[in-house]
Amino acid sequence: MFEDIMENIIVKHPLVHCITNYVTVNDVANVLLACGASPIMADDEKEAEEITSICTALNINIGTLNSRTVKSMLAAGKKANELSHTVVLDPVGAGASAFRTKTTFELLEKVKFSVIRGNISEIKTVDKGCGTTQGVDADVSDAVTDENLEEAVAFAKGLSRKTGAVIVITGAIDIAADSEKAYVIRNGNPAMSKVTGTGCMLSGMVAAFAGANKGKTLLAATAAVCTMGLAGELAFKRIEEEDKGTSTLRAYIIDEISRMTAGRLEGGARIEVK
Amino acid sequence: MFEDIMENIIVKHPLVHCITNYVTVNDVANVLLACGASPIMADDEKEAEEITSICTALNINIGTLNSRTVKSMLAAGKKANELSHTVVLDPVGAGASAFRTKTTFELLEKVKFSVIRGNISEIKTVDKGCGTTQGVDADVSDAVTDENLEEAVAFAKGLSRKTGAVIVITGAIDIAADSEKAYVIRNGNPAMSKVTGTGCMLSGMVAAFAGANKGKTLLAATAAVCTMGLAGELAFKRIEEEDKGTSTLRAYIIDEISRMTAGRLEGGARIEVK
Amino acid sequence: MFEDIMENIIVKHPLVHCITNYVTVNDVANVLLACGASPIMADDEKEAEEITSICTALNINIGTLNSRTVKSMLAAGKKANELSHTVVLDPVGAGASAFRTKTTFELLEKVKFSVIRGNISEIKTVDKGCGTTQGVDADVSDAVTDENLEEAVAFAKGLSRKTGAVIVITGAIDIAADSEKAYVIRNGNPAMSKVTGTGCMLSGMVAAFAGANKGKTLLAATAAVCTMGLAGELAFKRIEEEDKGTSTLRAYIIDEISRMTAGRLEGGARIEVK
Numbered sequence: 001m002f003e004d005i006m007e008n009i010i011v012k013h014p015l016v017h018c019i020t021n022y023v024t025v026n027d028v029a030n031v032l033l034a035c036g037a038s039p040i041m042a043d044d045e046k047e048a049e050e051i052t053s054i055c056t057a058l059n060i061n062i063g064t065l066n067s068r069t070v071k072s073m074l075a076a077g078k079k080a081n082e083l084s085h086t087v088v089l090d091p092v093g094a095g096a097s098a099f100r101t102k103t104t105f106e107l108l109e110k111v112k113f114s115v116i117r118g119n120i121s122e123i124k125t126v127d128k129g130c131g132t133t134q135g136v137d138a139d140v141s142d143a144v145t146d147e148n149l150e151e152a153v154a155f156a157k158g159l160s161r162k163t164g165a166v167i168v169i170t171g172a173i174d175i176a177a178d179s180e181k182a183y184v185i186r187n188g189n190p191a192m193s194k195v196t197g198t199g200c201m202l203s204g205m206v207a208a209f210a211g212a213n214k215g216k217t218l219l220a221a222t223a224a225v226c227t228m229g230l231a232g233e234l235a236f237k238r239i240e241e242e243d244k245g246t247s248t249l250r251a252y253i254i255d256e257i258s259r260m261t262a263g264r265l266e267g268g269a270r271i272e273v274k
Numbered sequence: 275m276f277e278d279i280m281e282n283i284i285v286k287h288p289l290v291h292c293i294t295n296y297v298t299v300n301d302v303a304n305v306l307l308a309c310g311a312s313p314i315m316a317d318d319e320k321e322a323e324e325i326t327s328i329c330t331a332l333n334i335n336i337g338t339l340n341s342r343t344v345k346s347m348l349a350a351g352k353k354a355n356e357l358s359h360t361v362v363l364d365p366v367g368a369g370a371s372a373f374r375t376k377t378t379f380e381l382l383e384k385v386k387f388s389v390i391r392g393n394i395s396e397i398k399t400v401d402k403g404c405g406t407t408q409g410v411d412a413d414v415s416d417a418v419t420d421e422n423l424e425e426a427v428a429f430a431k432g433l434s435r436k437t438g439a440v441i442v443i444t445g446a447i448d449i450a451a452d453s454e455k456a457y458v459i460r461n462g463n464p465a466m467s468k469v470t471g472t473g474c475m476l477s478g479m480v481a482a483f484a485g486a487n488k489g490k491t492l493l494a495a496t497a498a499v500c501t502m503g504l505a506g507e508l509a510f511k512r513i514e515e516e517d518k519g520t521s522t523l524r525a526y527i528i529d530e531i532s533r534m535t536a537g538r539l540e541g542g543a544r545i546e547v548k
Numbered sequence: 549m550f551e552d553i554m555e556n557i558i559v560k561h562p563l564v565h566c567i568t569n570y571v572t573v574n575d576v577a578n579v580l581l582a583c584g585a586s587p588i589m590a591d592d593e594k595e596a597e598e599i600t601s602i603c604t605a606l607n608i609n610i611g612t613l614n615s616r617t618v619k620s621m622l623a624a625g626k627k628a629n630e631l632s633h634t635v636v637l638d639p640v641g642a643g644a645s646a647f648r649t650k651t652t653f654e655l656l657e658k659v660k661f662s663v664i665r666g667n668i669s670e671i672k673t674v675d676k677g678c679g680t681t682q683g684v685d686a687d688v689s690d691a692v693t694d695e696n697l698e699e700a701v702a703f704a705k706g707l708s709r710k711t712g713a714v715i716v717i718t719g720a721i722d723i724a725a726d727s728e729k730a731y732v733i734r735n736g737n738p739a740m741s742k743v744t745g746t747g748c749m750l751s752g753m754v755a756a757f758a759g760a761n762k763g764k765t766l767l768a769a770t771a772a773v774c775t776m777g778l779a780g781e782l783a784f785k786r787i788e789e790e791d792k793g794t795s796t797l798r799a800y801i802i803d804e805i806s807r808m809t810a811g812r813l814e815g816g817a818r819i820e821v822k
Binding site for chain 2: 570574578588
Binding site for chain 2: 021022023024026027063064065066067093096097098099100193194195196197244245246247248250251
């Protein structure tokens with residue numbers, strides 16, 4: 001299922017332009033190298049377009065946004081669209097402040113995204129910025145669970161229809177969906193929530209995976225979600241054995257991503273099609 | 275002694291708004307998650323007040339300050355005061371440049387802090403910004419030692435009286451004091467000075483511990499200091515056994531914080547009341 | 549060969565002012581502590597000169613430059629020159645955008661560097677900013693190899709003549725050269741390219757090593773290059789034994805630097821004089 005996806009990353013070695021927050025930027029860079037891609041971080045308007053031009057994909061993360069970097073996000077996003085590059089949005093904290101929500105809406109209006117990845121609360125904020133709200137929204141309140149899974153999948157497909165982007169909702173259960181098809185992914189470990197940046201790292205990987213696999217965005221994004229989840233499981237098992245804590249968990253997650261193969265991924269992925 | 279303090283963090287899961295330097299920001303975020311709190315980093319004036327409003331505590335660290343972030347510190351600090359949130363100041367490098375000293379003084383003038391944490395040199399600079407200097411200041415020159423401990427404790431209590439904040443002075447011997455009472459803490463290991471950010475991480479933890487324990491600020495700050503020191507001791511023991519160096523020490527410090535319990539802390543804390 | 553160099557770092561404990569990118573800044577700070585130096589990060593124009601004044605060396609890295617920090621780089625660079633401090637340039641991504649190239653040229657024009665360290669592509673961009681190009685340039689295309697080593701060494705010596713700086717070109721084979729003499733260093737491991745920041749960390753170490761060894765800049769820079777390469781070899785050996793990945797490799801590189809001694813370095817260094 002993921003063999004071509006994984007091979008394309010190694011072969012194409014995609015360069016990913018990241019305009020991302022300074023909290024997790026080092027982990028994002030290291031995870032991109034770990035999965036076979038290359039990172040370039042550049043957040044100034046003076047070079048945003050030019051840097052994006054030499055890349056395969058653009059990863060926009062609003063985690064520690066400010067007026068200066070928002071301009072760069074818009075400039076890079078438009079240029080990446082012109083060049084038909086893969087563009088990923090990680091709307092960190094959308095809904096938590098008017099500035100983040102407004103910036104998310106402005107990005108959605110001016111840039112066409114290939115993938116939008118966030119937790120359910122961020123993705124619901126994204127939905128509010130995309131015209132008329134749908135009935136299903138209200139049913140997916142705090143978390144995606146087995147009880148509201150059908151509604152959550154319908155919501156993700158609906159938002160994909162509205163935005164044209166693959167929608168990735170991460171949590172205890174992950175969903176990756178385009179307007180027609182959804183994958184439900186049950187990899188990962190709850191301890192991952194004790195490590196900052198697993199979401200940011202995943203968005204970077206989604207940009208790399210999708211950038212190296214044009215025309216297969218949904219499958220590529222799903223492979224990235226499974227890779228992160230499986231790495232989390234393997235890493236957690238190891239820290240339990242070695243009696244270690246959350247910082248070593250973080251290191252082992254990246255370690256496992258650097259050692260991931262298509263075979264290993266296929267063996268460990270827990271995916272269902274909806 | 276620390277059972278309630280530790281339990282409140284787990285139960286209340288405080289959200290801590292950090293306006294902090296970009297050198298150690300990832301470690302601060304990870305240590306907050308490790309100790310049972312949650313971090314949110316936001317340094318732009320456009321959202322500083324709003325983000326602080328949804329939090330329990332605010333952690334201001336001037337490590338890599340600039341004109342843009344100083345405005346956000348002031349705005350967030352005032353808003354946090356209005357809402358009676360816990361507010362911590364980490365005056366990194368105060369005294370090393372006029373800009374840092376001036377910013378420290380401006381923050382002290384316009385924001386009421388619950389806790390101020392720094393090394394002796396930074397705290398002495400803080401003292402200079404708080405009106406008339408006291409006689410004891412001159413006696414605590416470079417480091418807190420057994421020889422000048424009484425003077426240092428008196429100095430900390432005096433500064434607490436002037437500022438209304440709990441004063442935490444860290445070094446080989448740590449002091450946490452309000453105007454009446456001081457705890458002298460002898461946990462930690464000299465190798466911790468070979469890891470950047472143990473001070474920044476501690477300030478983040480102090481914000482979380484005090485935020486979850488309103489009305490017990492001194493005891494909460496002391497618990498945070500002990501937690502960091504004991505984690506350092508345990509981490510150092512382990513890198514010695516495993517023949518490792520300073521980067522693994524950093525990881526193991528956070529690991530130990532993520533595995534800390536009230537029982538473990540009480541067993542390892544070396545505290546004296548002054 | 550390196551005994552005095554290494555001892556001077558421990559004895560003089562140089563304070564290194566870094567104006568560096570936010571991607572790898574934490575690793576740079578930790579590696580400076582690991583090798584026996586101390587870091588201070590300060591990138592605002594309001595304090596750049598003052599902070600540099602209290603330091604031994606200045607490390608300018610343009611990895612995530614912006615208009616605000618470029619001003620600080622120029623101000624700090626000029627002040628460091630006035631005070632005859634060691635000044636290192638790491639022209640990250642020079643050639644990748646007009647902004648980075650222009651900034652590199654402006655820095656070269658207005659600041660006198662003690663050492664310039666980059667990969668071959670960055671150093672070739674530096675050369676373009678230094679007046680008339682030399683014939684050898686074209687021959688050193690993508691990487692320094694055994695085939696083009698003589699040309700690369702001649703190029704490095706020529707650029708040192710033009711800039712007055714020791715030139716350090718890193719890659720599979722590393723070169724450190726002044727106008728008269730070059731060291732070719734064959735330490736390191738290809739897996740190091742899967743870790744972000746080994747170059748940035750090395751530039752920080754070069755600033756520390758050269759700052760503590762005035763008058764021996766070439767030898768000090770060479771010692772730093774060997775230290776990083778040997779640490780990479782030892783770290784790689786260990787992750788192979790322990791079945792780990794790239795994040796642990798990063799940690800072990802810093803671990804090995806923190807455990808490096810002159811004896812260990814002499815035993816492992818693979819150097820040739822050209």
